Amino acid sequence: MKRFPSGQYGRQRLQFFPAPYRAPLRAFAGLVFPWDGERVLLADICGRGWCIPSGRVEAFETSLDAVRREALEEAGAVLKDLQYIGCYHISERREVRWADCFVARIERLVEIGMKEESKGRRLATLEELPEIYHLWNPLTMMVFEHSREILTRQDRLMGVTIPCPAASAVGTSSPTL
DSSP states (O other), X not given: OOOOOOEEETTEEEEEEETTOOOSSOOSEEEEEEEETXXXXXXXXXXXXXXXXXXXXOTTOOHHHHXXXXXXXXXXXXXXXEEEEEEXXXXXXXXXXXXXXXXXXXXXXXXXXXXXXXXXXXXXXXXTHHHHBSSOSHHHHHHHHHHHHHHHHHHHHHTOOOOOTTTTOTTOOOOOO
């Protein structure tokens, strides 16, 4: 099993555990890595900056329901082919919380549902992320790569070919959509 480094977000310590590991407690939040080919969809969240859609799991929701809702609200993304890829263990002092992570393909983009929360959206390549992502560190990098690897593996199993990143590097940058 692949080993992921620890990370920090403020005073919180982050650890990522890849699937098939499941959190021992109900996830308080969900995150989704929504891909369109070789580009991932980011939302420009007030007070945070460019990041993947994410948010709290409401009392009536599963973490899968929450990431579908957050992707629509924050980035105007309707998702398909969602797959659980692991979870974050988030600790600060004696408090421990869990966040489930998913990877998905973008089915279509619609109007952003929560304009008071999100200032916009954009598609970015893995190579662009270190310059724009709100919290870039070795852990974040590895989880993004992990999410992309899972989709690439699915594509191979289904006989789909994706262009090589080097071949599609010219003109892949996308301004705010």
